[in-house]
Amino acid sequence: MGVQEQPYHHGNLKQALLDTALEHLTLHGPDKVSLRALARDVGVSQTAPYRHFEDKTALLAALATEGFRRLYDASNSVIKADSTVASALQMSGKAYIHFALDNPELYRLMFGPMLSPDDDFPELEEAGGNAFNVIVSLVQRGIETGEFVDKDPLLVANSTWAMVHGISSLMLDRRFDCVEGGISESVLDESLDIILLGLQVR
Known part of the structure; x- marks a missing residue:
């Protein structure tokens, strides 16, 4: 029995595919994401996803784009207009780390080897730049x-990002588990304080 196509309105199928792809990514990682499986789960023909995504790489790029948009929202929304810049940077950095911890597979896709910086995906480049x-x-x-x-x-932003990204990656890979006491929320705050010490005028 063939797959019965769903009557998606114009523009809805792409979002349905992205939503389902994000579920697949979260459950199984990027290696297991496929256009064929998406078509099956969304309920459309196997050729339908190709109207929106040229191939799997294009689909993964769209997922990473969405990830960077969410990262931007997470790290930007915590900044308060009346806070000091140091406080704002610390809150933003902490939100960045928690985004990574809350979205491990998406975060790994965003910064992992499956998408090359040389790939031509303007929306992904823009979203990453905004974040x-x-x-x-x-x-x-x-x-x-x-x-x-x-x-x-x-230079300062790159150095700051490298340290926050490093903490995120180490926490995701549970490398702090081998350190006595691990890394608690308070230790995380202290780590961000240390990063700020190198930036602040004393």
Whole structure:
């Protein structure tokens, strides 16, 4: 018995495929995501997903794009207008780490080897840039207000991102489990404090 296609309205099928792909990614990781399985679970013909995604790489790029948009929302939404830049950067960094912990497979896809920086996906590049610019903007603001050392904002942002990303990856891979006491919420706060010490004017 063949697959019965669902009467999706224009524009709805792509989102349904992305939603289902995110479920597959969360449950099984990127290796197990396939257009054929998506078509089956959404209830459309096996050729239908190809109207929206050229191949699996294009589908994974769309998922990563959504991931970076969510990361931007998570790290930007916690910034309060009346907080110091240091406090805002710490809250944003903490939100970044918790996003990674709450979305491990999506986070690994966003930064993992399955998508190359050389791939031509403009929406993915834009979404990734917007997420990174949350850090850049805060660093730039901190330099302008005199809270942070007067260094190249991009260099400072890259260094800050590297440390926050490193903490996220180590926590995801449970590398802190071998450290006495692990890493609690309070230790995480202290780790972010140490990062800020290198930025603040003293």
